[in-house]
Amino acid sequence: MNRSPDGFYPVVEESSTLSGVSWPAIFAGAAAAAALSLILVLLGFGLGFTAVSPWANEGMSAKGLGISTIGWLAFTQIVASGLGGYIAGRLRVKWAYMHGDEVYFRDTAHGFLAWCVATLVTATLVVGSVSSVVSGGVRAGAVVAGGAASAMTQAAGSAIGNPANDPYGYFIDSLFRDDRPVAVSDDATHGTVTRIFARSLSNDGQLAAEDRAYLAQWVAQRTNLTQADAERRVDEVYARTQKAVADAKLAAQQAADTAAKVAAWTALWMFIALLAGAFFASLAATFGGRRRDAVEYLEADAYVTTTTTTTLPPVR
Incomplete structure (x- = not known):
């Protein structure tokens, strides 16, 4: 064990055989985030179906439905990713005699990795539906441009x-x-x-x-x-x-153009929502890690040393 130059806290050199990544905690946080995302998405589908109506001039408008969908996706990402990051930070292995900056970095990395795993798992479940929607819009535009008159006749x-x-x-x-x-x-x-x-x-x-x-x-x-x-x-x-x-x-060309714009804006806002999820997962992991360690990171000049004075009876 060595001491730092200011002599206030010990510095321990880590062994190269020990990993700084707690994969069980990361997978636990990712599972929690993916499960909560699924629950919230299903809830959003249910609320969306109750808000729309097949009758004219009734129910939520298409613009309002689109805005509420984007807002719900962002809310889902923030809540689910935050929970997954907090669990990953709270369950990770406690590092002893570690500098505060290193602990902060590792907690952030654990939250980010938990978000990555959860996002990949979720993407594998929904990539089929998303690709079918996008490819369907592209095919519709090509058909309209090439053979609308023939189809009409x-x-x-x-x-x-x-x-x-x-x-x-x-x-x-x-x-x-x-x-x-x-x-x-x-x-x-x-x-x-x-x-x-x-x-x-x-x-x-x-x-x-x-x-x-x-x-x-x-x-x-x-x-x-x-x-x-x-x-x-x-x-x-x-x-x-x-x-x-x-x-x-x-009319078909206008519909295809509208569908392309909607797909572009949806992809852009999903990108922003995913970035927000990554940020909140990393932030929540640092908070969970601090709760796990139950320590406060102080500056070097804020440490106070205390001594205990014991009074001995006089020697006779």
Whole structure:
């Protein structure tokens, strides 16, 4: 045992075979933090489901729900990480004759390691759901950018009960085109018109002259309009269809953009919440370590030495 230069406290050289990390205490704190996080997250889900409503103008708004979710996640991180850090600091092995700065550093490290283990355990449980949400948003944006018009026309064809998903239906229909008025069923007529519209919208958006004349012939046959009036009706209906497809594509793009922004802000606030959890875990570990040691760290010049004077009886 050596003495420090000021001679007030002993300094003990540690053996290199002893570890400064108490892994049992760290795993105990991490288990407590992970369990409490799970409980609080489940509680948050329950409160969130009671706050939302499928009816319009009822329940919490989407913005309010997002803010409350972020606040609850931050609260969960602070409380669970603080508890885990405190347990790790309180249960760690007591170090004898250790300088106060070293004890403070080790307690902080124990709290941080307990937070790391708890975070990794929690991440392995929820990484699947988080990745599915993010990848789903990316795939939705790609689908919207590449094939919104095609999806719209295919959905319209399916809605009237026709195989609009057949990519060769348009060409097959062209085999049987005839200038003579031919009486066909409504289903066949709707299917042919849907395939013509779908092909025109998925290509350059322009209705070919032969397709326009063919559709006008069918309209004139079924409505007793003149050929010119039938062509004008075809143009009007096709223009409305184009506008409906463009509006659907714009709405889908706006939804994808909103989803991307929400995902970005959620990731940012989760990052901040995790940093807060790491800080409070380290802080709580130092407090738990001090309670474990039940000592107060004083400066070197604050130490006071006391002596005991014993009075002996006189020698006779």
